[in-house]
Structure formats: structure tokens, C-alpha cells
Amino acid sequence: MAFDLTSNTMFFTRTYKTFKISGQDTMYLKIFATNLDKSKPKTEKLKIQDGDFSLAHPTLNSQGNLMVLSSNMKPNKGKMDLFWTDRRGDNWTDLMPVSDSINSSANEIFPVLFRDSILIFASDRPGGFGGLDLYLTIKKGLHIWSKPILLPKPFNSNFDDFSLIVREDGKSGYFTSNRPGGKGKDDIYSFSADSDLFIQSDVLVSRQIVVMDKLTLEPIVDAKVSIIPLDIDINNFTLTSFNIDVLAGTDPGDLLLKLTPKRGKPLADVHTDIHGVVFPNLSASKQYIVQVSADNYDPISLIFEPGADENQFNVVMTPFSVMIEDERSSPNADPDVYHQSTNVFAKGTTVVFEDIYYAYNKADILENHAHELDALTSALKEDPNMNVRLEAHTDARGNDKYNLQLSIRRAEAARNYLEKKGIDPERIEIKGYGESRIRNHCLNGVPCTEMEHKYNRRTEVVIQEDK
Numbered sequence: 001m002a003f004d005l006t007s008n009t010m011f012f013t014r015t016y017k018t019f020k021i022s023g024q025d026t027m028y029l030k031i032f033a034t035n036l037d038k039s040k041p042k043t044e045k046l047k048i049q050d051g052d053f054s055l056a057h058p059t060l061n062s063q064g065n066l067m068v069l070s071s072n073m074k075p076n077k078g079k080m081d082l083f084w085t086d087r088r089g090d091n092w093t094d095l096m097p098v099s100d101s102i103n104s105s106a107n108e109i110f111p112v113l114f115r116d117s118i119l120i121f122a123s124d125r126p127g128g129f130g131g132l133d134l135y136l137t138i139k140k141g142l143h144i145w146s147k148p149i150l151l152p153k154p155f156n157s158n159f160d161d162f163s164l165i166v167r168e169d170g171k172s173g174y175f176t177s178n179r180p181g182g183k184g185k186d187d188i189y190s191f192s193a194d195s196d197l198f199i200q201s202d203v204l205v206s207r208q209i210v211v212m213d214k215l216t217l218e219p220i221v222d223a224k225v226s227i228i229p230l231d232i233d234i235n236n237f238t239l240t241s242f243n244i245d246v247l248a249g250t251d252p253g254d255l256l257l258k259l260t261p262k263r264g265k266p267l268a269d270v271h272t273d274i275h276g277v278v279f280p281n282l283s284a285s286k287q288y289i290v291q292v293s294a295d296n297y298d299p300i301s302l303i304f305e306p307g308a309d310e311n312q313f314n315v316v317m318t319p320f321s322v323m324i325e326d327e328r329s330s331p332n333a334d335p336d337v338y339h340q341s342t343n344v345f346a347k348g349t350t351v352v353f354e355d356i357y358y359a360y361n362k363a364d365i366l367e368n369h370a371h372e373l374d375a376l377t378s379a380l381k382e383d384p385n386m387n388v389r390l391e392a393h394t395d396a397r398g399n400d401k402y403n404l405q406l407s408i409r410r411a412e413a414a415r416n417y418l419e420k421k422g423i424d425p426e427r428i429e430i431k432g433y434g435e436s437r438i439r440n441h442c443l444n445g446v447p448c449t450e451m452e453h454k455y456n457r458r459t460e461v462v463i464q465e466d467k
Helices: 371-382 400-420 450-454
Strands: 002-004 009-018 026-035 043-045 055-060 066-071 081-088 108-114 118-123 133-141 161-166 172-177 187-192 204-206 208-213 224-233 242-248 255-261 281-283 286-293 300-304 312-317 350-353 387-393 428-434 458-464
Touching (some): 026 055, 081 108, 108 161
Parallel strands (some): 055 108
Antiparallel strands (some): 002 009, 066 081, 108 118, 118 133, 161 172, 172 187, 242 255, 350 458
16 A cells, blocks of 8 residues: 555555456455545546556555555566556556566565655565565665665564555554554554664665585584774765775876775674575675685685675685695694695796685785795795796776785785795796786776776785796
8 A cells, every 4th residue: 555645646456357258257465545525535447558468566755646556467477476657637548567676576565765866665575584584675776775774673584574664753662563463464563662673775685695615515613703894984985984095006196095994893703504594684885894704714805895796795715735644744734734735836837826815905925814825935945946936816896006006015925924934035026917917807997896806906926946
């Protein structure tokens, strides 16, 4: 049910029978309108695109000239999809799908427009808590909406939850659910909060982080997941959210500003369940560093944006490289170092190191995140005649000149790491390529996942002939 306050008209869903001369009559859901100004309101079927399909659950913007509804009209992506239509006088334009990022192969029903910029709806798509779940999407432009985000508990449960109605102050409202503890089948629940739950479109969303083995894709149980918010609101850019460093540019007199997001207070560590999953509640307008560690796996750190990424965020962990027993027994080897066979460091070859982890947007190597450099250390100690060239690469995000400088500093950081392990720096050349040698399609301006960007962040080790 929806109300147009500009014309005092009520729109609602009613069962409508189509009569056929031969064959069985068919029942559909249709939208009707009633003008409440009249002493004896007349109810009429809405003048809108019609046919052998259902139209249901209308919701309106504040001007009453945009309607979002649910329909199984073909073509559609699933069972019931969301469509929009504009008012043109007494008529409405042909239905258009709301967004491919919103509609799925499941049901999208019971839409509710809030403040004209937030669309709340229910869906039984995979990845939710169970049954119908409440989702939220934010308007980004004319008929452009963000990817839906799953609302957290207690709005959602393992049962059907739908028709979330929010008062204009954003502090209270109602929704419907058939969860246990009610008085009937579908019951109406109220909620209230001390502050606006939708201020600056910033809401807590439930995300599913799945931790898997890279080789088998089996879930990793009891993995430690640390989540650190970056002190930056992606909807409201401000320099106060960043640490600012001034760097020398590649040309004389050039200066570069390096902006590093400030970190907030870490969330409490959680551990994956028997399915390798955790369900954190996170802000849709923030970015997070997700750090995962588990026994017998290399730790991993990723950037996660709950408001933009999919509801399920997969973290794939690499098992520790094979331990070489004869090298462990060597008097020069560190018995706690796990590394690859030194055969990969044959002269004339190039080895790609993709698992050297740096602090976010920095050249500092994170503690215990350089197993491949430890393997290279052992190889250099075994063969004092071996020399290497470290070639560092970044992904395409950010300024080209800055990325070049960043790659050089990361190559320097890798050399410094080896020097601290006892390797003569004269045996190590360095080269930074920035984003000039991207390995996939993730060039400037191309939308990519964090894993796709990570594929381009690497350090290549060129094994040189004896000097």
C-alpha cells in the first residue's frame, strides 16, 4: 500500500480475475487506486501497462510521480522482479526493470522507497539468513542504484522478513515477519533507536566472509579474522580522514601528496565456523582491512568495501610452501622458515612473488607476511654467487607517477628486508615499474574486484648470471 500525498490517492494490491470465454479463469495481482478526497471514493484499476502477469506492492516517491513495484512480467530475471514507472498525467509509462544489480533469479518483492534515495525490499535470493530477507540499495543517479546490501539482525532472521516501513526521522518503524515468538503466521513488529539509523545512508549491513583453501576450495575452520575499519566515509570525502605525506616527484620540482586512510579501532577478532564463515555487521559507507590467519596457511590482508562488494566476500588462503628437510638441517638455515624448493631460483629464470604483503598503500612489509622473501634469503645464502634483480609492480588504482614511486619504494623495502637477513645489498638490483605492466584487464577506470587488483601487485625476482 502506498499514498500519494500530493493528490491524496491510495494505491494498493488486489486480486483480479481475468475472464476467459473458454478455459479456466486466471487470478492475477493488480494495482488499484482510490482518491481519498471524495466522500465516496471510487476504486479503479491503475492505468498502467497490463497483461497476463501480476503487478503488486506499489511504493511512491515523495512527489508521487515515480512508482516502484513488483511483477513477474516477461522478460525478467527471476520469479518476481522490481520495476519502475513514471506518471504521465493520468497514465503511467511502460514498466522498466529497476536494475540488473538488484533483480535476481529469485523473488524481489515488497519494495519501499524511503527519503526518495533508499529502496528497501525483500528477497529470498541465496546468501541471506533464510526465507525472505530485507535488503537495502542506495540511489546513485537517475534510475541507478547501488548493489543491494543485506540488513543485519534483528531486522532479518532465518524466517520471512519483509515490508520494512521507516518513519521519516529514521529512528523507528515497522516490519513483518513470521519468525517464532509471534501471535500468528505473519506478525507486525516495531523497532526504535536513539538516533537516525539511515543518517548519510550509513547503515550496518551483514556480510558473509568465507575463508577457503586455495588448492581445494574447502572451508578453513577456526581461521582468525581481524577487521580494521579505515577512518574514511566513502560517501563523504574529506582530507581529515587521511594521513598526508609530501613526496618528491619524478621530475625536478614536482611534489606528490600521498593520502593514507587513517585506521579506526579494530573490531573484536572472530573465528570461522565449521563452514569457514563469519557474519560481521559492518558499515555500508566504510572500507575495512580484513586480515585472516590460520594454522598452516600464509596470512592474508585484503581491502573490503561492504557497500560495494557482493554480500559474500571470499578469502582464499595459500597453504605454507613445502618445507625442504635438508635445508632445515643446514647450519645456515632458519628452522622456522617455510619456503619453496631452491630449484625455482635457477639462473636466468624469473620468479613471481605475489604474497609479499605491505601495509595499506605503503612500502612497509608486514610482519610475518614475507615467506617468499625468506625462501629467497635461504637460496642466496646457499649460493653466494647468485645475484638477483627485484622488479616491483602495483595495480592501476591511483596516480601513475605515484604508483611508479610506490613500486620503487616497495622494491627498496624488499631489498632492505633481505639485507636485514644478512644478504649483501650489492647482490641485489631493484627496478620499479608502477602500473606499466598490468597482467589482466584491470587498467585505469576498469571496475575490478580486490582479488583481480591483487593479481597485479607483485614483486618479480630475476635470477641473474654471476657477476
